[in-house]
Amino acid sequence: MVESLAAEIAAEADQSHMILDLAQVRRLDTLGAWVLDRTRHELGSRDLGADFANASQEQQILLDEVAYRGFQEQAKPRRSKAVDFLVDVGQSVAGAGRDLVDGIAFLGELVSALIRVVVNPRRFRGTAVINQLEQIAYRGVPIIVLISFLVGCIVAQQGIFQLVRFGATPFVVDLIGILILRELALLLTSIMVAGRSGSAFTAEIGSMKMREEIDALRVMGLDPIEVLIVPRVLALVIGLPLLTFISSIAALSGGGVTAWLYGDVSPDVFLSRLRAAVSFNTFMVGMIKAPFMALVIGIIATLEGLAVQGSAESLGRHVTSSVVKSIFMVIVLDGLFAMFFAAIRY
Amino acid sequence: MLDRVHPPIDRNREVVIRVRGVEVGFGEKTILRGLDLDVYRGEILGFVGASGQGKSVLTRTILGLVPKRAGTIEVLGQNLDELSPSERRLLERRWGVLFQQGALFSALTVKQNVQVPMREYLHLSERLLDELAMLKIEMVGLKPDAADKLPSELSGGMIKRAALARALALDPDIVFLDEPTSGLDPIGAGEFDELIATLQRTLGLTVFMVTHDLDSLYTVCDRIAALGEGKILAEGPIETLLESDNPWIRSYFHGKRARAAMASGA
Numbered sequence: 001m002v003e004s005l006a007a008e009i010a011a012e013a014d015q016s017h018m019i020l021d022l023a024q025v026r027r028l029d030t031l032g033a034w035v036l037d038r039t040r041h042e043l044g045s046r047d048l049g050a051d052f053a054n055a056s057q058e059q060q061i062l063l064d065e066v067a068y069r070g071f072q073e074q075a076k077p078r079r080s081k082a083v084d085f086l087v088d089v090g091q092s093v094a095g096a097g098r099d100l101v102d103g104i105a106f107l108g109e110l111v112s113a114l115i116r117v118v119v120n121p122r123r124f125r126g127t128a129v130i131n132q133l134e135q136i137a138y139r140g141v142p143i144i145v146l147i148s149f150l151v152g153c154i155v156a157q158q159g160i161f162q163l164v165r166f167g168a169t170p171f172v173v174d175l176i177g178i179l180i181l182r183e184l185a186l187l188l189t190s191i192m193v194a195g196r197s198g199s200a201f202t203a204e205i206g207s208m209k210m211r212e213e214i215d216a217l218r219v220m221g222l223d224p225i226e227v228l229i230v231p232r233v234l235a236l237v238i239g240l241p242l243l244t245f246i247s248s249i250a251a252l253s254g255g256g257v258t259a260w261l262y263g264d265v266s267p268d269v270f271l272s273r274l275r276a277a278v279s280f281n282t283f284m285v286g287m288i289k290a291p292f293m294a295l296v297i298g299i300i301a302t303l304e305g306l307a308v309q310g311s312a313e314s315l316g317r318h319v320t321s322s323v324v325k326s327i328f329m330v331i332v333l334d335g336l337f338a339m340f341f342a343a344i345r346y
Numbered sequence: 347m348l349d350r351v352h353p354p355i356d357r358n359r360e361v362v363i364r365v366r367g368v369e370v371g372f373g374e375k376t377i378l379r380g381l382d383l384d385v386y387r388g389e390i391l392g393f394v395g396a397s398g399q400g401k402s403v404l405t406r407t408i409l410g411l412v413p414k415r416a417g418t419i420e421v422l423g424q425n426l427d428e429l430s431p432s433e434r435r436l437l438e439r440r441w442g443v444l445f446q447q448g449a450l451f452s453a454l455t456v457k458q459n460v461q462v463p464m465r466e467y468l469h470l471s472e473r474l475l476d477e478l479a480m481l482k483i484e485m486v487g488l489k490p491d492a493a494d495k496l497p498s499e500l501s502g503g504m505i506k507r508a509a510l511a512r513a514l515a516l517d518p519d520i521v522f523l524d525e526p527t528s529g530l531d532p533i534g535a536g537e538f539d540e541l542i543a544t545l546q547r548t549l550g551l552t553v554f555m556v557t558h559d560l561d562s563l564y565t566v567c568d569r570i571a572a573l574g575e576g577k578i579l580a581e582g583p584i585e586t587l588l589e590s591d592n593p594w595i596r597s598y599f600h601g602k603r604a605r606a607a608m609a610s611g612a
């Protein structure tokens with residue numbers, strides 16, 4: 001509004017000298033003063049002099065303070081989109097490589113802290129481990145039982161729908177038994193734990209970092225890895241296999257119920273087929289993988305937590321990337337295990 | 347304001363922190379360039395400097411939180427670089443640190459916070475632990491009912507006091523204070539200064555205080571060191587700094603606010 005009005009005044013100006021009379025102006029703010037002075041300045045540059053008149057004392061102070069001046073634009077480096085894209089790609093690749101190196105270095109630090117604790121058991125924080133176990137494992141049971149049961153139902157139902165065309169409905173028991181024990185229970189549990197506990201670790205450690213609590217521990221001569229991280233990772237390594245076992249049972253129950261309802265596979269038949277279909281090593285394949293998944297989740301979550309900088313935004317970003325990276329790595333690791341177990345025919 | 351007799355500076359007094367030629371930098375930026383500093387036993391040293399000059403960096407370097415590129419730091423006669431991890435832990439028991447934001451452990455109550463270092467290093471009965479924690483809490487001027495509160499339930503001034511109680515938990519020889527009065531109102535800040543001076547006298551502490559508060563400098567500090575361009579520009583009692591002709595020190599100690607502090611303090 002003011003700007004267009006001022007532009008109009010400037011455009012209509014044809015006299016050699018103009019007076020901007022402020023006598024009727026009751027209130028003048030920085031915006032108004034700036035536009036007025038800019039108009040005066042522009043008139044001046046067109047060899048049309050302009051002056052203010054009847055400005056009150058306060059208005060004059062304001063006019064002097066905001067006297068028009070050109071602001072130098074901060075030079076922005078000019079780059080093409082293509083170069084930016086290439087730089088982004090390069091940085092991501094380098095970042096991924098760095099993450100891998102950091103992860104391995106941190107694993108070393110963790111192991112050396114563990115050895116210190118084993119050598120000197122007085123430094124073992126049992127209470128903290130139990131507390132973390134409660135948070136990770138015990139409180140995670142309901143949600144893991146629920147999703148596992150449902151996924152068991154869904155897989156069984158879809159299996160029955162496909163197998164019924166071949167008249168092979170009872171084979172659904174083999175399908176769900178092997179699938180759940182080898183892969184599904186572990187994957188579901190790991191992903192759930194990465195989302196529940198991995199994010200919590202990152203947020204806890206990150207906010208402790210932001211509030212200098214980690215530094216406070218250090219200057220007291222306490223090792224943050226021993227105090228904060230060893231108990232959490234240990235609790236994960238113990239808790240994740242336990243949860244995987246519970247998840248397997250829940251998913252098998254879900255599959256059994258569905259097979260009974262949709263496929264007329266009675267519980268008796270279900271159990272006897274299950275015993276024939278799966279062996280102990282089917283079960284072990286899932287369980288062996290669990291501690292490794294726990295370690296991966298724990299390392300990624302703590303590394304992301306320790307990388308948090310001062311801002312709330314940084315905390316959010318690291319929590320997100322902690323969960324995303326953990327789930328990604330869990331799936332990659334599961335793939336590697338699948339190849340490994342296939343190669344050794346286990 | 348409190349009357350504080352500045353003890354005469356005796357150059358033969360024991361040096362508890364000796365910093366020699368310390369160089370610290372991040373990436374291509376060098377913050378400290380060959381800095382030398384002595385802190386004597388039983389004094390309150392005020393450490394001033396413009397923002398971003400590296401006051402906190404020096405504190406954090408002495409505490410071992412920031413790696414240095416060159417130089418040596420001796421604390422209580424021990425070179426920090428030559429200590430084994432266990433000797434280092436022994437040394438860390440002898441200093442207490444008050445961080446700028448308090449850095450209380452947010453999951454623990456005030457009492458538990460004060461007990462963290464005690465539990466780690468001393469093997470005491472629960473009863474004695476509780477009594478000692480309450481004693482420290484009272485010493486820093488907190489009411490007993492604050493003991494069972496969480497840090498999030500405390501005001502800014504109470505957080506600083508609680509953090510000071512934690513810093514004093516193991517009866518340290520040296521206390522590092524990072525801007526102890528920042529964020530406190532003038533009355534609260536004055537009381538906190540007084541508290542530090544009283545505790546220093548009763549416990550025989552050596553205090554290393556990073557501060558911007560001119561009142562603190564005038565009322566409680568025995569000696570002041572001014573940091574600029576990565577070095578100590580001047581050090582000594584306040585009179586020495588008042589006479590300095592370094593432009594930054596002049597504008598710092600002869601500004602409008604400084605004159606007001608001088609009028610009320612010294």
